[in-house]
Amino acid sequence: MRFIKAHMHGFGKWVDTSFTFNEQGLTCIVGDNESGKSTFQTFISFMLFGLPPKKRAFYRPKTSGTLGGELVIQLDDGEMVTIQRFDGHKNGAAICILESGEEQSEEWLQTVLKGMTAEIFASTFQFSTEDLYAFQQIEVDQIGEVLLNASISGASHVREVEEELEQKKDDLFKPRGTRPKMNEQLQRLDTIQQQLNKHAHIQEEHQALTEQITQKTDEINHLQKNINDTRKDRITWEQVQRALPYIQKYEQAEKELAQTEVISLNEDGPHLLTEQKRLQQEYMSNKELIQKNIDRYIDEMNNISLLDKHIVEEGKAILQEKEEWTYNVRFHNDLKRERDYIQTEIDTKVHPYIRILTPETIDALDMPPFIDKKWKEFARKAAQLDDQRLDQAETVKHKGETLKSVEEKITKASINILPKDEYKDLKETLSLDEQTRSNEWYMQTLAQEKSEQKKRIHKNYQQSVKILLGTNVVALLFGVIAFLSSIPWLYYGAIVSAVFGWVQWYYKRTEYARVDNEQQLEVPSIDPLEKEKIISLQEQLDAHIRATESVAFLTRQKEEAEYEYAHTQRALKDIETEEQQLNVAIEHEVLRYPFLDRIELSDWEDIGHLLQDIQSLQLQLRDVHRQIEQNKQSIELFEQKVRTWWNTIFHESNSEPTRTLLSTIEQSIHEDMKARQRHEKVYFEKEEAIEHKRQMNEHLRQVEQTMKAIFQEAHVTSEEEFIQQHEIYLEQQQNINSMNEAKQQLIQIFSLTTWDAYVHQEIEAHTVEYELQNNHQRMKEYEKELEEARSKLATATAERTHVEQTDSLTYSERMHMFEIEKEKLQELSKTWAIYEVTSSILQQTKQTYMRKHLDAVIRRATEHFSYITNHRYIRVHVDIENEHIRVEDNNHTFYDMEELSKGTRDQLYIAIRIAMSEHIQKNTPKPYIFDDSFVHFDKKRTERMIDRIIYLSRQHQVVLFTCKDEIEQMVSAYSKENDISIVRIDESFMVKYDET
Amino acid sequence: MRKEISFIHAADLHIDSPFKGLTHLPETIKQDVLSSTFTALDQLVRTAIAKKVDFVLLVGDIFDHNLHSLKAQVHVRTACEKLGEHDIDVFISFGNHDYLKGSPFQLTFSPNVHIFQSEEVTYFPYVKNNETIAHIYGFSYENQAVTANKAVEFNKQGDNVPYHIAMLHGSVDQQTDHEPYAPFKTAELLQKPFDYWALGHVHSRTIIHENPPIVYPGNTQGRHRRESGEKGCYYVKMNQSAANLEFIPLHSIEFKDIDIDVTHVETIDEVEHAIQHAINPYDTMQTPILFHITCKNAQYALIELEKKGYIEELVDVCNSSYEHAHIWKYIYKIRMEHEHGQDQRFQVEDHFLTELEHMWEHTQVESLIEPLFNHVQARTFLQQLSNAEKEAIKQAAREELLYALVHKRGI
Structure with missing residues (x-):
């Protein structure tokens, strides 16, 4: 990074001032005290890293304008960035404007500065008088501190972190402590474990109880077995006690039975004999009673009187015909009534025609079956022909008129026809x-x-x-x-x-x-009419044509009319002929039935019907007469039969009505039938009695045979012998029974297979008594022992249940609590481990870091120090063990820090600082800023120092602030070979820069 | 024609065994949690009775002997008695946690309970209506560890018996989560003519093979976050042609791991919203849930909130609104996870930090934490840390230091 240009809108005493840095090499800024050099340095720091609000308030311009400005820097990759900061904008946050015009934020700037802070920047790249004062005694760890300070964290912060970690660790755990969290947790766990250990006896107790329960259970089972055995024993002896009389009885009977020979006898013998004797007497008395009855039946039969069987049969036949006779009498009367009715009917029907017809004449008439229909046809035909004739005459007359009218029309039409x-x-x-x-x-x-x-x-x-x-x-x-x-x-x-x-x-x-020459055509012209x-002529012609057509049409009509007229006249003649034929037929019928002459043809049909009815009635009348005659004959025959039977029975004639006679016959027949039934009944009873008597005789014979067989079986001949033998037999049987009874009892007491085990053993009653008493005693002992064992088992079981139910719950809860607390301890131990590892690593890093960098720094520092002191001192030594710095002069004499003059110490400090800065910023070069760092230097060494600075400025951008003119002069001396610019800050500076 | 049989196959009930990671539960929830392994057994008994099964198979680790819980054993005994009242037999083989010689208590079980009493593979006949329907094979661990391959010792006995069912508490070859006791290979089981392999030991439910079924039913109640999801037993119906398996959940509490992406979450309100959003879908669940929430891609702002204890407070607030419901929900752990690579603040170029980073590579956590883990009193209660845990501690320490050196200074 390099500083290119600064512009202060307002910062302390600087208002609207621009400043251009020497991009390469040295920029020397010369100004008196109070001229604003330090403020300018703070401005640079402000631009790069910002300032807290209080500090910003301190630098707010007194005169006018807002606090702020801009700093143009060039990044290592050559990119130019303008950093702007204003007090009023986002709390002094930076705006970074790139060459492309793109704007970036404070965060971006921090990234560009790669974690550099104002403090690190100051401690590394700024060299000021204050530092020298504060740094009188250089110690190894101090250099280390400085090196560390130059790192991202800074020495003091690293120390803070170290202390904090130590504190946290100590809060958690101290090997010999009691208060820290984990120590407390350990104590808690100890307590729980002790409680749990106390519970360990539960396990033993449970085990002991389980063993006790097993033992007692075995004991009880054993006792139970003994008791069962004893109980079985007792039962056996009790059985023997009960069986003793039966055993004796059995043995006694067996003894007696052995004394006589055993007889085999039919056990029922005596009983059978008695029974046979009883039967013999019964049969005898029955036989006598039956004989008496037979005699009585014969008497009764002789006293009953009966009619002759043939006469009874005849009487029964007469009575069977009685019904028919009664019916015939009633039917005879009915026929008579019917005859009278028919006669009256005939008379009534004949009555209207009585003058021309009588029943006798009618009866004599020969009337074919359909004569009425024939007569009806005559009447119908006559009427039809009469009607046809009249119609046809009318038609003839009409056709004649039509013909006449057509002829007239023809005459009229002919007028208009031309010649x-x-x-x-x-x-x-x-x-x-x-x-x-x-x-x-x-x-x-x-x-x-x-x-x-x-x-x-x-x-x-x-x-x-x-x-x-x-x-x-x-x-x-x-x-x-x-x-x-x-x-x-x-x-x-x-x-x-x-x-x-x-x-x-x-x-x-x-x-x-x-064309032009062609003549005009002439149109011929005839004189039209x-x-x-x-x-008029046309009309005449038209009329002629119409008339001609009309006459032709009418002529055809006339021909048709003529034909029709002739045809109808013929038809009329035919009808008249037919009428004549019908009249001939009627006359013939009158000749056959003369009475018709006095009757209208139209009534012929009715008279036909009447005659047929009367003839039918006369036929019925003859039939009824015949039936009356037949009926009368059969009635008379029956009555004759009745009187004849009466005479045969009673031997006298009787004039009483037939009906009375019939009831007498009926009574006689009935009485005879009753007498016959009685006779038959008595006869059957007599026969039955005879059969009964025969049976009795057979029974008596059987009884005698049976008695004989009984005696034979018993090897006796008489009844007395038989009774004696039987008494011996009975005695033997009694003994056998006694043995069987005793055996049954013994089987009941013992069993089917074991009952005889106790017979013939000669067991005495007192032996049994003794055994039972003994058994009772043993039983009592066993039961007492069992009671005790059971009681102990119950106690042990209850105790074990108690252990299982109560203590186990507490134990379970404690166990879980223990596990949870253990896990808590485990968690805490991890947290502690993190702090421990963190703390150790931090310390180790610190030492390694310092050791690693110190050597390199001291070597470079030796170079600088030797040069500045003009090789008066040739080496800087660091005793790491004792954390001690010494210098060696060209006489190889060693000096401690205290032995050096203040100036030399400052020089050593600067030498070390420069060495450190160089070391630290190998990869990221930044400008060096020297601020009156040479106060205690003599002239010679100041020159050597300036020479070193110039030497540095060949590779780094260096800004040198000074208030001394001689330094300015020294610097100026190098300006020919080196890139140096000198700026003087005085009263006219702002004006000067304003102009530029 | 083989008659149909039905049974319940369960394993690893671990009754009354402790729960992991639940150190700060409120009292009511704690009670629910501690009783959940018991509840699972009760539920199993209810299911067996309701389904009218022929018998129940419990394949090892029914309780933990080293916990010396008499309550657990008594509860199992009572459960068996109840099954006995409904004519349901119980076949028990013990595993590495309830091995025979380790049993601190001698309990007498009801006659319907058949316990394999040695490490030798034997069998019990299952008799129904005076007819032997099945042979149930198995063995119990006599000591805590059985390292031999027990699968090869299973041999079918009695050709006329319709069903042959094997109970084996051990590790299938590929399993790495559990101690490799009684190890076996699937192929070895398939070579044996058994109709059903009832396995135990592995806590996650797995059907290794369909026909014949080779089945790990998993444990009956999850006890920590790695045992999440539904837990229970298998209800098995077997006939001539096939076995029909139905999973029956028995758990009364479910563990649930949730990841929340908090890349764009900065304020405490937003964190609360994110948590609610993640938990709300579980409102309709029928069992209480214990949540372990991991906030992925946490930014500096969130770490700051976490360091200041605000996240913990927020979780307390959230929990207080869920924990009183009948079907409660409870967040027992929330964890911030962040990637240094994504945070430019950690990319500061600094010699000291470079040195520090270099230092981590050579750091041995073990020697550093010795003062605590070798402490006379502490070491009796502390579990030695696993490598993963040591690595986690190292990572946490690194983050802590970076936070203290870089972020706390407000760079």
Whole structure:
């Protein structure tokens, strides 16, 4: 970076002042004290880095104008940038204007300056008297500090950071502390762990309880088994106790049974014998009772009287016919009523015609089946023919009149017809007149065409005259040109055009002349007839034609009328003939049925119907008469039958009505039937009793056989022997039963398989008693032990449950708390680790940094110091271990800092500073600013110093502020070989610059 | 024709084991969190009863022995008893956290519980209606570590038994997140004629193979941010032709990692808005959620806010509005992540800083933190730091120093 130009709008005492720097080399600014040199330096700093508001307020111009200005700098890449700052603009923020006119902000400027601050800039590139005063004693760490100060952070800030980190670390953890956070956390964890350790006994307790529970459970199981065994034992002995009487009973019966031979006997023998005897008595008494009954039945049968079987059958047949007879009597009466009714009907129908017809005559008439229809047809036909005849007569009369009227019309139309000759003349006259008119019209048209043709030809002729003139002019022109130019073909042209002109004119003219000479056409003229006469003649002709046509038409009509008239007359005759034939047929019918003569033809049909009805009724009457006769016969036959049966039974005749006789017969038959039923019943009862008696005899025989078999089976012959044998058998059976009973009891007590284990063992009652007492004692002991074991198990289980439920919860909570606190500690430890690492690294970096740069700086400082002191001193030594600086003179004598004069110390300081600046700004060169740094230098060394500055200015931009004229002179001495500009700041400076 | 069987396969219940990264939870939430592993087991029992399964398989790490939690063991025992009341058998194999010899308590389980009592692979027959339907194979860790390949020791017994199910608590070859105990290869399992491989040990749910199923059900309740998402068990139905697997969530609290891009966020209001915006989509979730939020690309302004403790305050404010709901939400951690490369302020050219950067390359964190980690009292409670953690500390220290040296000076 280089300073190019500065312009102060207002800054301290500087108002609207511009200043141009020497771009290369040295700019020496000379001015008295208070002349504004320091203010100018502050202005540069202000432009580059800005100023806090308070400082800005200090530099606000007293007279007028706003605080601010601009500084033009050139960046390392050659880019020119104008930095502007004004108090009133964004709180003194920079506006950077690039060569392109682009504006950039404060941030951009900071980026360009690469982290450089006002402090670093001052400590590195500005050399002032104040620094020298403040820097009386140079120590190694101070140089280090300075080097560090030259870094981005600055020594003091690094120290601040270090202290802050130490503090943070200490707040967190101290190996022997108690207050820091982590130490507290450790204590907390210790406490929780101790509490948790206390809980460790729970585990042991739980284990012990579990073991105890297992042990007690085993014990209980063992005791339970013993108790069960003892209980089983007791049950067995109790069973034996109960079984003892049965065992004895069994053994006793077995002993008795062994004494006699065992008899095998039908167990039911005695019972069967008794039963057979009982049956024998019962059958005997039954037999006697049945015999008595049989005798009684025979008596009763003998006392019943019955009718002869044949007579009863006849009586039953008569009674069966009784129904039919009753019906016949009723039907006979009905027939009689019907006969009377028909007779009355016939009489009623005949009555109106009684004078001409009687029933007898009617009965005798031969009437074919459809005579009524035939008679009806006669009447209809007669009426129809009569109507046809009348119609036809009317038609004949009408046709005659029509014919007459047509004949009259023909006569009327014939009047207008002309005679033949007259008609021919009239027609010729009219034809001639029409031809004359047609010729006249043709001639007129022809004349008109001619006139139009003439006009056209005349026009053509006029045109040909014009062409003739044109061609002649052309021919003349060709001729003149040919004559003048002597071109032979132009003559031919002239001739051709002239000839063409004349030829066409001649042709057109001839045509014109021909037309013009043609004569006008004459139109022939005949004298036409007068118009009225022709009309009249035409009318006469038309009337003749119409009349002729009309007569022809009417003549045809007349012929048709004549034909129709003849036809109708024929039809009338035919009808009359038919009527005559019908009358012949009617007369023939009257001859056959004379009564018709006295009856109108129209009533014939009705009379026909009547006659047929009466004949039908007479037929019915004859049939009824026949039925009455038949019925009467059958009634009489039945009544005869009844009286005959009566006589046979009662042997006497009776005159009582048939109906009374019939009821007596009915009663007799009924009584006989009842007597027969009784007789039959008694008979069956008697037969049954006889069968019963036979059965009784059979039973008695069986009983005797059975009794015989019983005795045989028991190997006895009598009843007494049988009873004795049976008593022995019963005794044996009783013993067997006793054994079985005892066995059943023992099976119930023990079991089917083990009951006999205790028989024949000779067990005594007192043995059983003893065993039971013993068992009872053992049981009591076991139960007591079990009770105790159970109680202990319950206690242990309860305790373990308690442990599981209560302590485990507390433990779980503590455990989680412990884990959380541990994790907190872990987190804190990480934070501490970060601070520890940060702090260590910072310290290490600081040392490395200083060590690394110090050597290089001291070497360069030696060069500068040796030169400035004119090689009086030849080396600067740094004892890093003791943080001590010494210098060596050309006699190789070593001097501590305190042993040097103030001036030499300043020179050493400047030498080191320059060396540091050079070292630091290797990559980013910046202007050096020297401000009256040589106060304590003697003249010689001041010259050497100026020489060094000039030497520096060959590579760097250097600005030298001084208030001493001799320095100005010294600088001027170098101005020939070096790029130097000198500016004097005095009263006239501002005016001078204003002018420029 | 094989009869259908159904069972529940769960593993790594880690009942009553501690949660990581939740040091500052409010009391109510803390209680919910601490009881969540128990709740998961209760939920499992409810599911088994509701689905009327034949049996339940618990494949290791049911509790952590080194925590000595009797509460956990008693809870498991009670759960098994409840299953027993519904005629549901329980087959238990112990893993590296609940190994046989480490058990501080001797608990007596109900008769429906079948525990593999040795490191030798054995089997229990599962009998239903007097008919052996399945053989359940397995083993338990006797000591904390089993390094042998146990898969090769599984051999099918009894050809007439319809189903053969193997329980194996161990690491599949490619797994690197968990201790490589009882390691095996998928191919080795496929060589064996088992109908179902019920695995345990790996906490993330994985179906390694479909037919036959080789399944890690994962753990039943997430306990830190790396165990995020749904957690539970598998409800398995098997018949002649196929196995049907249904995942049943059992977790009562979910861990959720959220990244928020805060490149353009500068003020505390904007941070709050960004957090709300990120969390609001979870309003409809049916389980409480613990959020771990990472703010990506945090700018200087945010780091400043974080250093001043404003972000922490903001999170407290946010939490106070979420934590009282029935289905609560809680941000247990918020972290600012930033890239130095993107911030020009860190690109200052400076010899000291260059030296500093150079210094980091040779820094050994371990020796620097010795005073604390070798401290007599502290080392009993502190866990030695992993390399990643040391690296993180180094990185944090670097940022801290840069912040202190460069930013705090207000350059």
